[in-house]
Amino acid sequence: MGFLGSVCRCSGALLAIPIAVIVAVMVETPTVTKLEGGPTFEAPADEVPQDATEASKEGPAAPRMGSGSMFDRIAFVYDSTNKWMSLGLDQHWRSTLVKDCLQLQPEDKVLDLATGTADVSILVGQQLRTLGAATDSVLGVDPSSEMLRRGVAKVESSGLDHVVRLVKGDAQDLTSVQGIDAAGTVADPSAGAATGSIDKISMSFGIRNVPDRPKALAEMRRVMRKKDSSRVCILELSLPSGETFLSKVARGFITHVVPLIGWVATMGSGGDEYDYLERSILRFPKPMEFAAELGRAGLPVETITSFAYGAVNLYMAKPEFIGASRTLAALQSLVRQRSVELLTLAMLREKVGKRVDAADVDFSAFGCLHFWIEDRGFGSEVNNLVSAAIACEEFGLHCVVEDEVWNSGRLHTYLQAEPLILRRCPDEGTSRHRPLEVRRDRRVATPGWFAVCKHAKGVSFAKKSKFMRRVWRYTTETRKRIDRLNEELRLPPKYIALQVRRGDKVAGNRKESVQITGMDFAREAQKHLSSSCSVVVVCTDDLTAAEEVGRALRSLGSPAEVRWRSRAEVPANLRNGHWQASYNSLTAKQRIEMTHEFLADVEVLRCAEVCLCTFSSNVGRLVALLRDQRTVSLDITEWTND
Ligand SMILES: C[S@@+](CC[C@H](N)C(=O)[O-])C[C@H]1O[C@@H](n2cnc3c(N)ncnc32)[C@H](O)[C@@H]1O
The missing domain is CATH 3.40.50.150 (Vaccinia Virus protein VP39)
Incomplete structure (x- = not known):
């Protein structure tokens, strides 16, 4: 009886698990x-x-x-x-x-x-x-x-x-x-x-x-x-x-x-x-x-x-039959291709801007915010995530990063972002778990996304900078890898760093940003060179752009020494600027490798005496937030929190 009793109790306990799961699904x-x-x-x-x-x-x-x-x-x-x-x-x-x-x-x-x-x-x-x-x-x-x-x-x-x-x-x-x-x-x-x-x-x-x-x-x-x-x-x-x-x-x-x-x-x-x-x-x-x-x-x-x-x-x-796409199609036949691209972008921005302004989400009604980072660039994802984390701190929500499918790996392997950005919500599985989902795909976004953007517009540079520095603490392993990558640059105490952006943002179909030429950078760099600051370090994933800056400086008669990292581990087809689709198609190991290259660049830009970048780029804006010294943007001159 004793043995039978234990068998019954045991199988009872085993049966309880699937039954509990079935009940959970049914009452969900x-x-x-x-x-x-x-x-x-x-x-x-x-x-x-x-x-x-x-x-x-x-x-x-x-x-x-x-x-x-x-x-x-x-x-x-x-x-x-x-x-x-x-x-x-x-x-x-x-x-x-x-x-x-x-x-x-x-x-x-x-x-x-x-x-x-x-x-x-x-x-x-x-x-x-x-x-x-x-x-x-x-x-x-x-x-x-x-x-x-x-x-x-x-x-x-x-x-x-x-x-x-x-x-x-x-x-x-x-x-x-x-x-x-x-x-x-x-x-x-x-x-x-x-x-x-x-x-x-x-x-x-x-x-x-x-x-x-x-x-x-x-x-x-x-x-x-x-x-x-x-x-x-x-x-x-x-x-x-x-x-x-x-x-x-x-x-x-x-x-x-x-x-x-x-x-x-x-x-x-x-x-x-x-x-x-x-x-x-x-x-x-x-x-x-x-x-x-x-x-x-x-x-x-x-x-x-x-x-x-x-x-x-x-x-x-719901099918969309009328509106913007038709208007655009009619206009397309009238104007040149480049104008269509710019018009499309302007209309997109306006439409998104309107949605941001109209966002009506009460953060205090939620217990936590789940921010999904997926397949955009590191700078863009982290910039937005930090904006969300700032809103969370203000309204007393836990900020959780959902990075299971992030193209760059897991956030916490690079940054010690806790407790500002958590891996999972401490309230998960309890009735206190009232999540606000913040997610954006290329064409659709949750209301939480627009609410975060709206809130971010009111956050000052100083506030975001302070917060970004609290998040931007490398893990020991990442620090080591960054230092190892930057060894070949033999960075002097003072140098000028350039963030030269190439790839899909400037040369892709949409041409979202204007290309800043090697000569533009060289001219600006010259203004800041001095006897104690005579090295120019070019941070770019397009090595031909680094050579272009070097040539431009020489043609201006500058004695500056131009350096860049050789990126020996980067696949050859990815040494011509950042093309998000090519990056996303790499193996996970390669993407992590590339992310360390990116972080090594951020570190060079962060510590430079003068940093020349573009604020139309998330990376440029992110670096500006982390720097103590001067940052000069060669396109948009005002720092914006978007
Ligand atoms: C899983 S069953 C779903 C049936 C039903 N709608 C239901 O709820 O049970 C999938 C159905 O998709 C149909 N299917 C496969 N290819 C299809 C196609 N090209 N066009 C329409 N139906 C297709 C299959 O024949 C099959 O009957």
């Missing part, structure tokens, strides 16, 4: 992130990520209609397996999509893409029937005959065959579709969804399977009616990124339990398909990235509702 309140739709100008071709589609990741073998044929093979267990994998919550997520997101009206024409076995189409049909909708109000599209065959049977048994019509078709090209019946008989192709004929689009757990996502998003926009009430609601899985226990459990569930359930449910025959499920989730962009993708397609996302600790996300987007 979904979090809603409101996005300020960012500028939605069509991105120049080279800005659209090349890896945006499943096709490019899976190679040319990806079938034209996505994974339709794969779904044919698992259709027989699809509905029941879904219930197991979602702990019975899948239908709840779909009905949130239909009830809260689509906001149906009786006259709506709804397109349910990747309808599969028609669960969403049926929920929409039921609601429209209650509202007294006309016949044929819902069109469900999917390339898998087997999924559709089951769907048609379900539609018929729900008595919705006059409201819902299921057809075989492809989300990437909705111009033609094929009817299908409950026996699986497929009709000849007929006209699909006409341009501007649809009020609402739903897609649940389908977009991940579409090979050419931008194409499908463009189709969605094409078929949408130009109405205020039009909307696109997309439900999709993601790999939860949080560090809480339950986020980790949710991650483990997707990567280990989901393929196992799939294998068991199909008795081994559908193992590959469920492995595919895991792989496709891992490849799917993070929620903010996908929202940005929708924005680029002219479908700016207004909210993201996250369920199951971030494993399931519901995106609500």
Whole structure:
């Protein structure tokens, strides 16, 4: 009995863990992130990520209609397996999509893409029937005959065959579709969804399977009616990124339990398909990235509702048909390319500026602020992070850096920024954890982002400088690496340092900053040279620019000695200025190497007798904050906190 008792207690305790997790997922309140739709100008071709589609990741073998044929093979267990994998919550997520997101009206024409076995189409049909909708109000599209065959049977048994019509078709090209019946008989192709004929689009757990996502998003926009009430609601899985226990459990569930359930449910025959499920989730962009993708397609996302600790996300987007992008397109035909670029930038700045001014977030309503640093330059990310940390100190919030996916590694390996900037919130997992998310992608940002920018505008140089110095304390290891890198410069007590900026900011498509020539720098440097300060150190990731400064000084007859670091460890293709995309594509080790090079430059610039830089650059402004001596900017002369 004693032994049996312990066994029972033991297995009871073991069972308690999964039960607790299931209960936690079930009672979890979904979090809603409101996005300020960012500028939605069509991105120049080279800005659209090349890896945006499943096709490019899976190679040319990806079938034209996505994974339709794969779904044919698992259709027989699809509905029941879904219930197991979602702990019975899948239908709840779909009905949130239909009830809260689509906001149906009786006259709506709804397109349910990747309808599969028609669960969403049926929920929409039921609601429209209650509202007294006309016949044929819902069109469900999917390339898998087997999924559709089951769907048609379900539609018929729900008595919705006059409201819902299921057809075989492809989300990437909705111009033609094929009817299908409950026996699986497929009709000849007929006209699909006409341009501007649809009020609402739903897609649940389908977009991940579409090979050419931008194409499908463009189709969605094409078929949408130009109405205020039009909307696109997309439900999709993601790999939860949080560090809480339950986020980790949710991650483990997707990567280990989901393929196992799939294998068991199909008795081994559908193992590959469920492995595919895991792989496709891992490849799917993070929620903010996908929202940005929708924005680029002219479908700016207004909210993201996250369920199951971030494993399931519901995106609500409204098509943008009028406004800036059209005006710009009209102007483009009238003015030269460079003017278009400048105009685009000016409009972008104005639009963002307006959003910043209109930001209305009460910091004191939150307990902590989570600041996401992802794939911009070090200077830009840290400048903004410090602005957020200043607001936190003022309003008594914990400032947490979310740097799991930061392109430069982890912040605290470089800087001893605690307790001003924490690795995680001490209140996490408790009811005191009231986080303000501060996040920005290229095209979208959370309200917290605009609020931080607005607050930063009122922070003086002196205040930011004091704060930046408290954050800017290198770790012992980083200090050692910086010193080692700068050894070759044999820095004298007094020298002039130049920050010469090249790469995408000055030569990229957008040409956000004016290029300051080697001669401009040389002329300015000459003004500060003296017998006790005769060395010029050029800090640049474009070694040809350093040579250019040297030549310019010589041509002016200057006796100054020009030095720069050889950057021997830097890949050859990255010795021509900072190109963010090339940097982001390096291995993690190389990026960390490059970050130390960058910090070594900051150190040279910080300690110089005179520092010549550009305030249009985050690095220039950051260095100015850290310096005790004179800083001269060769472009914008006023230091700005943005
Ligand atoms: C995970 S199922 C989702 C089904 C249903 N929406 C649901 O909520 O259960 C994914 C569906 O996407 C469909 N699919 C794959 N490629 C597609 C494409 N190019 N266009 C439309 N649907 C596609 C598959 O056939 C499959 O039925």
